[in-house]
Amino acid sequence: MGGFNSIAWLPLCAGATGLGLVFSFLLLRRRGAVAAMRMVAWSLLPMAAYLTGAISSLWTIGATAVTFVTSLVFNPLTWAGVALAGLSVVLFMVSGVLRARKLSAADSNASGGATEQRSARKAPQQPAAQAPAGKPAIAQPKPRTNDDDFSDIEDILKRRGIS
Numbered sequence: 001m002g003g004f005n006s007i008a009w010l011p012l013c014a015g016a017t018g019l020g021l022v023f024s025f026l027l028l029r030r031r032g033a034v035a036a037m038r039m040v041a042w043s044l045l046p047m048a049a050y051l052t053g054a055i056s057s058l059w060t061i062g063a064t065a066v067t068f069v070t071s072l073v074f075n076p077l078t079w080a081g082v083a084l085a086g087l088s089v090v091l092f093m094v095s096g097v098l099r100a101r102k103l104s105a106a107d108s109n110a111s112g113g114a115t116e117q118r119s120a121r122k123a124p125q126q127p128a129a130q131a132p133a134g135k136p137a138i139a140q141p142k143p144r145t146n147d148d149d150f151s152d153i154e155d156i157l158k159r160r161g162i163s
Contacts (some may be wrong), residue, residue, distance in 0.1 A: 004059045013050035017043050 020043025028036035049055045072078045157163065 004056055009050055009055055013046040013055065016046040020044075020046075 020039060024036045024039040024043055027039050049058060072082070
């Protein structure tokens with residue numbers, strides 16, 4: 001692989017820009033002005049990168065990415081590093097879930113039922129609607145008294161007669 005200085009960047013970037021402008025003209029005739037303008041915008045980027053000096057940075061980034069990928073594919077030590085990074089992500093996620101459960105359990109125990117009292121104050125129980133004689137009253141749903149994640153599922157199961 002040649003180094004950065006061994007490539008004639010000006011003709012390469014000018015050629016890519018020129019080729020893109022030709023395609024832009026063809027797009028103008030086939031798909032309209034909007035598609036052509038987008039192609040012109042993409043076409044100007046190689047010359048802009050050359051003129052600003054960003055081409056050397058882009059070359060370094062690309063060469064580094066290629067080196068990383070080839071070492072990833074062919075080096076078992078790199079695979080071990082990827083496995084350790086994956087294990088680290090899993091451990092962070094599991095510890096976050098366990099920590100959240102521990103904090104919510106500690107909050108409900110420390111409040112001494114204050115959460116239940118607060119929810120009862122916010123949504124007072126409504127008496128069941130009075131039904132005409134001979135028709136059963138429509139039951140109002142009970143307010144939620146606990147903050148655990150499975151209370152919705154428990155309510156659904158109770159309504160279906162499954163305990």
